[in-house]
Amino acid sequence: MIKNFKRRSIQFLLPLFTLAAFVGCNKDISLSLDNSRDETIGVVPIDTVSVKVSTYQLDPLPTSNTGTILVGKNSNAVTGTVKSTSYMRLGIGTINSTAIPDDAVLDSVSLVLSPNKYYSGDTTKMQKIAVHRVTDDITLTPIDPTQPTTARPFYVTAASIFSNKKFAYENTPLAELSFNPRVKATDSLFFKFNSTISNELFRLIKDGDNKIQNNTSFQEYFKGLALVPDNNNTAIIGFKDTVFLQVHYSFENNEGNKTRGKQYFAIDSKTYQYNQIETDRSATKFASMTLSNPQIDVEKTNGNTFLEGSSGVVAKIEFPTLLSLVNDPTISINKVELVIEAENNPLEGYEQPSNLVLMVANSEGTPISALASLETANAMQVARLIKIGDANGKYTFNLIDYLNKIKTTAYKNTSLYLSLPPLPVPVGTVGGTSVAIPPQLSSTANRLILAKDGNDPRIKLNILYTKFQ
Numbered sequence: 117m118i119k120n121f122k123r124r125s126i127q128f129l130l131p132l133f134t135l136a137a138f139v140g141c142n143k144d145i146s147l148s149l150d151n152s153r154d155e156t157i158g159v160v161p162i163d164t165v166s167v168k169v170s171t172y173q174l175d176p177l178p179t180s181n182t183g184t185i186l187v188g189k190n191s192n193a194v195t196g197t198v199k200s201t202s203y204m205r206l207g208i209g210t211i212n213s214t215a216i217p218d219d220a221v222l223d224s225v226s227l228v229l230s231p232n233k234y235y236s237g238d239t240t241k242m243q244k245i246a247v248h249r250v251t252d253d254i255t256l257t258p259i260d261p262t263q264p265t266t267a268r269p270f271y272v273t274a275a276s277i278f279s280n281k282k283f284a285y286e287n288t289p290l291a292e293l294s295f296n297p298r299v300k301a302t303d304s305l306f307f308k309f310n311s312t313i314s315n316e317l318f319r320l321i322k323d324g325d326n327k328i329q330n331n332t333s334f335q336e337y338f339k340g341l342a343l344v345p346d347n348n349n350t351a352i353i354g355f356k357d358t359v360f361l362q363v364h365y366s367f368e369n370n371e372g373n374k375t376r377g378k379q380y381f382a383i384d385s386k387t388y389q390y391n392q393i394e395t396d397r398s399a400t401k402f403a404s405m406t407l408s409n410p411q412i413d414v415e416k417t418n419g420n421t422f423l424e425g426s427s428g429v430v431a432k433i434e435f436p437t438l439l440s441l442v443n444d445p446t447i448s449i450n451k452v453e454l455v456i457e458a459e460n461n462p463l464e465g466y467e468q469p470s471n472l473v474l475m476v477a478n479s480e481g482t483p484i485s486a487l488a489s490l491e492t493a494n495a496m497q498v499a500r501l502i503k504i505g506d507a508n509g510k511y512t513f514n515l516i517d518y519l520n521k522i523k524t525t526a527y528k529n530t531s532l533y534l535s536l537p538p539l540p541v542p543v544g545t546v547g548g549t550s551v552a553i554p555p556q557l558s559s560t561a562n563r564l565i566l567a568k569d570g571n572d573p574r575i576k577l578n579i580l581y582t583k584f585q
Contacts, residue, residue, distance in 0.1 A: 166436055169573050171402060171421050172481070172533065173410040174428035175269070178276030180256070180390035182559035185229070185359070186426065187245055187343045187391075188352035190237030190561070192466070195422050195429075196397035198561055200352050203283055203392060205254045205340040206361060207331035207384025213324035220322070220367040220377065225314035227291060227307040227341070227361050231299070234354025236466060236561040239297040243353065244346035246289035247307050250339045254283055254388050269483045270475075271538040271557075277390035279426060279558075285342040297353055305355075318363060321379065331384045340388070352561045359383050391559075393426045405429075410481065419571035423472075423534055425560040430475070431534040433575065441579075442519055449581040452515040456534060457508040457567040457574035458501065469562045471498050471553050472511050473537050476518070479529040486539075487532070490514055496541050498553060508567045508574070515577075536562055 186200040227247055256275040259268070291307035309317075320328050327337040341361075345352075361381040369375045383389055397403050401417040411432060414421055421431045433454075441447065458468050473496045474487040486496035499511035511534075521527040536556040556562055567574040 167575060167577065168413070168432075168434040168436060169421055169575060170411050170413045170432045170434075171405060171417065171423075172412075172430050172432040173405050173407060174430060174483070174533075175407065176278040176280040177393075177426065177428045177538075177558045178272055179279045179393065179426065179558045180277035181387045182391070182555065183357055183386070184232060184234065184559040185343070185355040185357055185389065185391070186234075186352055186559070186561060187355065188237065188243065188345045189347065189349040190352050191350070194400060194420055194565060195402065195424065195563065196395060196400045198352065198424065198427055199345060199394045199396075200426060200561065201345065201392045201394075202343045202355075203250060203254060203277075203340060203388075203390055204343075204357075204359060204383055205335060205385065205388035206338065206359075206381045208328055208334050209360070209380045209382035209384075211321055211328055211363075211379050211381060213321055213328070215379070216322055216365065216377065217367040218322075220365045222314060222318040223364040223366055223376070225309040225317055225361065225363050227309065227359065229305045229307070229343075229355045229359060231297075231302060231305070232354045232356045233299060233302070234560065235297060235299045235351050236563070237351030239299050239351045239353075241350045242294055243297055243349045243351060244292065244294045245305075245307070246344045246346070247291040247309075248285040248287075248289050248342045248344055249313070250283050250285045250342050252283040252285075252339065253335075254340045256387065257281070266478060266484055267480075267482065269538075270485050271483070271555075277388070279391065279393040279428065281390070282392055283340070283342070285344075289344075290341075297351060299353075309361075318365065321363065334381075335384075354560070357383065357386050357389050359389075391426060393428075395427050414568075414571060414573060419568040419573060421566045421568075421573045423536065423564050425536045425556050425562045426558065427561075428557070431566060431573075432477070432531055433474075433534060434531040435577075438519070439522055442523055446584045447581050448584070449516070449519060449579060451578075451580035452519050453578045454513045454515050455576040455578065456499075456511045456513075457576075458511065459565050459567045460506065460508045466563050468501055468509055469536055469556065469564050470501050471537060471541075471556075472501075472564070473498055473535055473541070474513055474518075475533040475535050475538070476527065477531050477533055483533060483538075484530075487513060487515075488517055490517065492542060496537065496539070498537065498541050536560065 185202045187202050189199040191197040256277055258275040290313050291309045293305060293307050326333055328334050363379050366374055366376045402412060405412045423430050475483040476485045478484050489495040489497045499513050501509045503509040537553055538557040539555050540552040542552045
């Protein structure tokens with residue numbers, strides 16, 4: 117909303133200045149005047165304001181308890197390869213030894229996964245997943261209570277398992293399955309376990325062994341599963357985190373007829389299911405971007421900038437000299453918009469994210485908050501992808517609150533990270549039920565490559581302000 121000022125304070129008409137540029141690393145923002153009248157207007161050129169754009173690698177993300185099992189691998193020439201292996205811990209589920217007749221015989225043991233219709237990459241090719249038995253205890257990484265909250269990302273709020281964590285598993289798989297993804301279908305996948313582990317599990321159930329009396333004893337014996345994608349896979353597939361290890365058996369009932377029975381193990385705590393992420397950018401312009409060297413400027417990547425879920429890559433945006441404009445006593449800023457263009461022809465198999473957010477990072481590069489919504493209390497501001505005809509899609513953010521705060525100590529020397537939502541974002545209610553945009557930073561492999569002109573990402577900063585004498 118445009119601010120009201122006392123008439124005696126205004127010496128000039130209200131001009132619309134547009135700091136508009138397709139900006140790259142340290143490129144000056146151009147200044148244009150949108151005014152059709154002939155009255156004389158005082159204009160102070162703002163040729164010192166610049167924007168610095170880079171691609172930034174966040175610390176490993178908490179990928180446990182996201183609600184989505186991600187398994188697979190995909191690659192493209194611009195950003196490289198992402199691979200997701202999913203780990204989980206099982207409990208005894210419905211296992212009940214007394215319910216199995218003495219004459220029951222084993223039919224099969226199968227792990228059942230249900231697709232959730234999510235995918236990223238090329239699903240036209242055959243995919244392969246192997247199920248391995250984990251040999252390490254799957255454990256959480258606690259929050260360090262001696263660490264100040266500003267030293268960790270604001271979205272890390274509890275003990276978690278992070279995306280770089282690995283737990284050992286047996287080399288020989290318990291089961292393997294090759295399949296053609298049917299991304300719009302909900303048909304479950306069945307991984308039939310080999311006879312050795314199947315017979316062993318069935319014997320334990322029939323005998324009422326102590327190893328399956330409760331979740332703790334079972335997990336001491338069977339620590340968990342790792343779902344490992346084949347190196348030739350071309351897509352990352354999403355599955356629901358309702359997983360069942362089904363034990364099928366048959367027996368004769370009292371009438372002498374063959375009867376089938378089923379019991380199952382299941383995930384006992386979703387907190388111990390997580391996705392382990394590996395990347396390989398060695399053949400790309402982003403090869404030098406690592407945890408120890410997290411930032412790479414656009415001038416080193418031919419102008420390419422991207423963001424990516426699960427791997428924790430964001431687009432970093434800085435305004436090194438904007439503070440001088442904010443502190444100018446002769447200027448009152450009324451409206452600020454940041455407009456970011458998405459490449460109109462995204463990589464095949466990779467849809468453009470429908471929603472993005474801006475996170476505020478401190479001088480150490482740690483995300484300390486998200487750009488706040490100006491409409492919904494205690495919520496992040498969400499920019500939705502807007503596409504009109506054949507033009508590039510655009511995401512637009514209102515930066516007025518950020519500009520007001522960069523003068524404060526809390527926002528001193530901060531930058532912005534263009535990112536997928538790291539937490540759920542409430543957007544309203546339907547039928548009395550709260551509706552939220554789901555977190556995507558830790559639960560998807562969504563990717564966006566920003567549009568560019570030459571070596572400059574297409575980012576525009578529009579500022580409406582009043583100039584005083």
